[in-house]
Amino acid sequence: MKRERQEESGVDLNLRRFIKNLGYIAGGAALAATVPWLSACTPEKLQEIGRRRARVALIGTGSRGQYHIHNLKLIPHAQIVALCDTYAPNLEAAHALCPEARVCTDYRRLLEDKEIDGVIISTPLNMHAPITLDALAAGKHVFCEKAMALTLDECKAVYEAYQRTDRALYFCMQRMYDEKYIRGMQLIHSGLIGEVVGMRCHWFRNADWRRPVPSPELERTINWRLYREFSGGLMTELACHQLEVCNWAAKKMPQTIVGMGDIVYWRDGREVWDSVNVTYRYSDGRKIAYESLISNKYNGMEDQILGNLGTMDMTRGLYYLEEDRSQSGVRQLIGQVRDRVFASIPAAGPSWRPELRSEYMPHPVIEGAVHVNGGQNMIGVDEDGSDVILSAFCQSCITGEKAENVVEEAYCSTVLCLLGNRAMEERRFIEFPDEYKIPYMKF
Amino acid sequence: MGTRFELLLAGVDPDPAEACWDAVTTVLETFDAPLNRFDPHSEVALFNARRDPSPMRVGPVLDEVLHLCGRYFELTEGLFDPTRGDFCDLEFSDEGVSRRHVGLTLDFGGFAKGFALRRIGERLRAAAVESAFVDFGGSSILALGSHPWGACWRVSLTNPWTGASLRDFELRDRALSTSGNTPAYTGHIVDPTSGRRIDGRRMATVVAEDALDAEVLSTVLMIADAERRERILARFPQASGEIYEL
Numbered sequence: 001m002k003r004e005r006q007e008e009s010g011v012d013l014n015l016r017r018f019i020k021n022l023g024y025i026a027g028g029a030a031l032a033a034t035v036p037w038l039s040a041c042t043p044e045k046l047q048e049i050g051r052r053r054a055r056v057a058l059i060g061t062g063s064r065g066q067y068h069i070h071n072l073k074l075i076p077h078a079q080i081v082a083l084c085d086t087y088a089p090n091l092e093a094a095h096a097l098c099p100e101a102r103v104c105t106d107y108r109r110l111l112e113d114k115e116i117d118g119v120i121i122s123t124p125l126n127m128h129a130p131i132t133l134d135a136l137a138a139g140k141h142v143f144c145e146k147a148m149a150l151t152l153d154e155c156k157a158v159y160e161a162y163q164r165t166d167r168a169l170y171f172c173m174q175r176m177y178d179e180k181y182i183r184g185m186q187l188i189h190s191g192l193i194g195e196v197v198g199m200r201c202h203w204f205r206n207a208d209w210r211r212p213v214p215s216p217e218l219e220r221t222i223n224w225r226l227y228r229e230f231s232g233g234l235m236t237e238l239a240c241h242q243l244e245v246c247n248w249a250a251k252k253m254p255q256t257i258v259g260m261g262d263i264v265y266w267r268d269g270r271e272v273w274d275s276v277n278v279t280y281r282y283s284d285g286r287k288i289a290y291e292s293l294i295s296n297k298y299n300g301m302e303d304q305i306l307g308n309l310g311t312m313d314m315t316r317g318l319y320y321l322e323e324d325r326s327q328s329g330v331r332q333l334i335g336q337v338r339d340r341v342f343a344s345i346p347a348a349g350p351s352w353r354p355e356l357r358s359e360y361m362p363h364p365v366i367e368g369a370v371h372v373n374g375g376q377n378m379i380g381v382d383e384d385g386s387d388v389i390l391s392a393f394c395q396s397c398i399t400g401e402k403a404e405n406v407v408e409e410a411y412c413s414t415v416l417c418l419l420g421n422r423a424m425e426e427r428r429f430i431e432f433p434d435e436y437k438i439p440y441m442k443f
Numbered sequence: 444m445g446t447r448f449e450l451l452l453a454g455v456d457p458d459p460a461e462a463c464w465d466a467v468t469t470v471l472e473t474f475d476a477p478l479n480r481f482d483p484h485s486e487v488a489l490f491n492a493r494r495d496p497s498p499m500r501v502g503p504v505l506d507e508v509l510h511l512c513g514r515y516f517e518l519t520e521g522l523f524d525p526t527r528g529d530f531c532d533l534e535f536s537d538e539g540v541s542r543r544h545v546g547l548t549l550d551f552g553g554f555a556k557g558f559a560l561r562r563i564g565e566r567l568r569a570a571a572v573e574s575a576f577v578d579f580g581g582s583s584i585l586a587l588g589s590h591p592w593g594a595c596w597r598v599s600l601t602n603p604w605t606g607a608s609l610r611d612f613e614l615r616d617r618a619l620s621t622s623g624n625t626p627a628y629t630g631h632i633v634d635p636t637s638g639r640r641i642d643g644r645r646m647a648t649v650v651a652e653d654a655l656d657a658e659v660l661s662t663v664l665m666i667a668d669a670e671r672r673e674r675i676l677a678r679f680p681q682a683s684g685e686i687y688e689l
Contacts, residue, residue: 329449329581329598330449330450330576330578331449333451333576333590334451336592337451337590337592341592342590342592342593342597344597344598344599344611345598345599346581346599346600346601
């Protein structure tokens with residue numbers, strides 16, 4: 001985390017800069033219309049909370065929990081008061097990061113603590129729903145890692161509990177708080193790339209997705225991502241964010257799902273697929289082509305929104321126009337160098353490009369340095385929105401204000417991931433089941 | 444010089460890059476001041492406007508330029524001529540430059556960009572720049588080293604009438620100069636030996652080690668017939684040229 005901290009004024013500078021940057025882009029009212037979830041964390045509201053601090057506890061202190069601890073320590077309106085984990089080495093590591101926090105191994109004990117405003121859940125996926133439901137029932141504000149839950153019925157239960165509660169609930173859908181995604185989405189909705197005609201998302205890595213296991217009986221505890229009783233595999237761990245972006249761009253939900261999943265390379269006793277290809281089809285025929293493979297990383301991670309006039313590369317914060325005669329050769333070269341592309345540039349006369357991706361000229365969606373997540377880090381990267389959404393949650397712990405649409409978006413994308421898994425398991429074409437539809441969804 | 448100038452330095456830290464840019468703009472200003480015929484105070488404009496037949500003293504830049512032009516005039520069999528008349532009507536003496544008749548004027552349009560690029564290349568090499576792309580309005584290019592993600596700099600030549608790509612050039616420590624007509628601008632190249640305007644859908648490119656050779660030759664190729672083209676190019680072993688009838 002490279003960011004300033006200003007204890008004196010009690011203002012989270014990073015959050016304030018983030019909102020300010022977006023304000024320049026969209027203007028206040030337009031901003032609220034495109035990204036309504038940000039209205040719960042405006043700089044004015046941050047000012048109102050003064051020196052008050054959210055007293056938060058972490059449930060799950062593995063690598064992702066510790067990543068959140070690093071971010072929380074930079075948020076002036078956050079105070080880590082307790083840590084909980086069933087795996088002692090992780091709990092000790094987290095305690096070393098914040099020695100002033102109390103520690104425990106049973107999250108239910110922690111939920112009884114009246115001195116705790118909110119909990120941050122970074123456990124294996126199978127525990128997301130049980131802990132979220134218990135925490136809401138105990139009157140805690142909740143921030144939970146994505147995906148929402150391991151099963152469709154659990155998702156529905158969490159969604160319904162959220163309808164009944166006055167507590168704030170966040171799922172770590174960090175792209176909703178990532179400046180380049182927000183700006184890119186505004187440009188898409190402004191018509192820059194024309195009509196959205198399709199989406200291509202993929203996540204490629206070349207790694208076994210394993211963590212070191214100190215003794216064999218801990219295999220399933222440590223490598224929970226690889227086993228179906230804990231994990232939805234690549235879909236819930238990776239695709240979840242990307243499908244959310246597609247729906248954000250399309251402003252609707254896919255209706256039919258088909259896919260294939262296999263273990264292609266990592267035949268090491270794991271139960272989840274290391275290769276998935278899923279197609280999501282919207283009612284108007286547009287499709288999301290989703291692919292994830294973890295034995296080749298050449299293609300990295302990309303979220304592409306395809307329009308008839310251009311392409312938005314959300315991951316890099318760049319867009320490309322189908323017909324682009326806007327800039328001189330050297331400007332194109334600058335774009336190429338930044339984008340690690342080697343291609344020819346026009347020497348004289350109007351420019352012409354063949355239909356090859358490398359020949360397109362990248363345009364940045366925001367000026368200045370853009371943090372790009374190549375998708376290879378298994379824990380989290382700097383400034384991908386995770387820090388901002390966590391800061392927004394801490395603000396909600398103080399104000400009690402819910403963030404609009406965050407739960408709905410998490411529900412929609414998680415359900416799509418789980419339906420993708422179902423389509424692959426059952427090897428059939430799935431229509432979106434009525435029982436999992438919510439009023440927020442448009443088909 | 445009435446055109447866009449762009450410089451891309453790759454792998455150079457901001458401070459030395461700033462120093463390079465200063466050196467480059469100094470070169471451009473040094474050349475533009477005496478050679479820009481559109482600036483009424485430039486030496487060239489004063490020479491052109493002069494009615495006095497006596498020799499005019501010229502500064503070191505114009506002096507060097509005129510001597511270089513004389514050399515190219517010979518090597519190109521008179522097809523390169525900055526005088527809009529006959530270069531032979533210029534007289535050089537210890538008192539300065541004079542001309543045999545008042546109608547003779549100077550125009551370094553097909554020369555100055557190449558001359559500046561040659562000097563800029565020298566400055567960049569002296570500053571240990573290994574990778575740079577210098578572009579004078581798209582028609583005069585100097586490519587030092589290679590693109591950071593490739594083994595050369597790749598430039599495509601487009602047909603200005605159709606937008607189609609004519610060919611790609613792979614440049615590494617080479618200059619590329621393009622001359623020719625475009626739909627918007629035709630007939631600006633004149634055969635100095637006959638006064639004939641070169642019309643038609645024609646372009647010429649020259650790739651050379653030296654940017655000034657490339658600049659001069661691309662214009663000459665537009666004018667020369669096939670036989671002369673071959674003969675003239677043979678005098679520049681480090682250059683290769685092509686003509687496109689579009």
